Structures are given as C-alpha cells and as structure tokens.
Amino acid sequence: MALSRTFLIGSTALLLGGTAALAQEACTTYKVQAGDNLRYIARTAYGDADLYRVIYDANVATIGEKADLIEIGTELVLPCDTSPPAAETVAAAATPETAAPETAAAVPVAAATVKPIGFVTGNGYAPFADETLPGGGMMTQLVEMSVFRADPGIPYNLTFINDWQAHLDALLPSGAYDLSFPWIRPNCEAPETLSPGDQTRCNDFVFSGPFYEIVDGFFALRDSGLGAATKYSEFEGKRICRPEGFTTGVLDAVGLTAATITLTRPVEATDCFRALAAGEVDLVSIDAEVGDSALAELGLAAKVEQNPHLMTLLSLHVIAHKSNQRAVDMIGQLDAGLIEMYESGEWYDIVSTALTREGPKP
16 A cells, blocks of 8 residues: 655754754753754754654744744754644645545645645665655655755655556656656666667656765676676676666666666565575666665675676656646756755755664675
8 A cells, every 4th residue: 555644844944064963852942053953953852853843843933934044042942742733634635646545644724725746756765765764765855855945835745656667657647646756867868878768768757956876786696706797798698687667778878788688677676686596687786775775684695795896876866747847847946955955964964864874784
C-alpha cells in the first residue's frame, strides 16, 4: 500500500556563523545564538532534528512566514508537545486520487483552498529515499527543505510508491502526482547516445537542478576478478543487473548495450545483489552509496566489492512531466530554494547528518 503523509510546510531558519547551537530543553525558551538553525535547536531540545517544524509553528509570528534569517538574540518558545497542531481535516482535497485516503494526515483549513503539491518517491533507495529512514531519507529531507525555502506556505503531500518505473510511465504523465525524486538526468545534450527510454525521459520531463552528486559504478564478487577491470570492454558478454527505473545511459555511453551484454532489470537494488550472490549475474551497476547500503542490509559486504577504476559521476534531481504546468513552475521554485539551502548551510547539515547516520561503509 502507498503510504501518504500530508502537512503544511514550515522549516528551518538559519543564522550563518561559526558556532553550534547551545544546549536547550523542551518546555523552555531559547535565545538564538550565532550559527543556530532550527534543525540544530530541535536536535538538541528533542533529540530529533526533523522536529524543526514544531519550533517553527510555535514561533511563526516571531520568525515570519519567510524565515530566511532569525535575528541573533531572538527568543524562541520550545514547546513541550511535539504533536502536530489540531486542525479540521479536508482529506479529500489534500490527497491524490491514487493515495489511500485513510493514510492522509490532517491539513489546516487555511491550506485546503490550495491543492497540495503531490510528491511521489519510493523505498529501497537508501540513504536517499526510504520511509524507514529518518525523515524519509536524505533526498526526501533535501526536497522538503527546498520546498520550504521556495515558500513555507505551500501545502504538499509525500507518498512512497515502490514501482519506480510507474512514476515515469503513469503517475506523473496522468497528473496523479506532480513531482518525483530522486532521478538521474541522462545526457540530454547528446541524444544520439541515448537509449529510447532515456530519450523519452529527456523529451517528456523537466529536471530540477542537481540536489546531490553520486558515483555510479559496478559491484562484483570478490573472487570474480571483475573488481580489478580497468576497461569497460572487459565487461562485454557479462550479465549485468541494474534496477528498474535507473537510467541505462551510463551503460550505453561506454558501449555496454543490449548488443554486448545481458541486462537484468529487477525492481530493487537488493534483488540485484541477491542475484549476484547466487551467481545469476556477473555485475551490479548502481550508485556506490545505494550499493553499500544494500550490501550492508543483506550481509554481503565481505563477498562483494566495488570496482574502483570504472565509474561515472552523476547527479540526483526532482522531475516533473512537461504536461503539468504547475509542477513545471514548481521545479523553478525548487531550484531557487536549493540555492538558498546551499547559501545558508542547510544542505550541508542535512547531508552530513544523513551520512553520519549511515556510518562507515563496510
């Protein structure tokens, strides 16, 4: 079942500076210091940085609706109750038709007059997107913060649907959802190098600016010898697994096409690594951090290695179908919010926290 959570955005307000937030506790007031942001304060007060909205909602009259900067010395109330504020519900207006109505959270009546932006992502893409991860994963947190930076009054809902290919084939084109993430942008400037699927992605979708750069590479069994390969031609004739929804452009660009390899496309990254361990494929083509997370989950780190020589630098984006004008406009707003996140330091806070949670790679 697709799980949906709906809320009116309110998020961090940063002060640039060199010191961390001082210790604070719930049920008190806190005087803003240089270097503070609401994520830091929430982490110290409640033990969870994702509760920054609690502080924002309690202090919106002081902070302001567009909280680009909180003055040093401002006193913030740190509420005792971290539950969302009570509000009348309008679930039918707030939930995409394909989402389960019973899973939609309450939305303030003031926000109900504007149809929420419908975001869709999926599970199995740690550390970037998975509803079992804190905040739904690193990319989820980055996107939510970017929306806030665009306009803290924008209502939105976020749904996890694990059929990633359906995001491209049905959910965005039909308007059931407006925006999806995270997606790799093919090399749209060189259409002659693209597969039909990647050509469609370039022709039909609009991409945000890059939210995060990834290293896309190859994993193999340690005793296969493929981890030491230094030329892509050494992978010709091999059985390569790359999860469904991941662009095949990185393979096509280096000559690993349907004519030279046998390509397997399961739904999840863990399916690829299970097939590798069972001897059903020779290589897994995937980004390094997702691969490391999948190996740790399956307990296969001792048996599998990443090839350190053959890799591609790519980036993760939010996408909208070109037929959805409101979503296309939102992409522009997200880009502006992303720039503000870089300038304020919020991007670095979210990424460093998420990577620290992941811990050292096995």
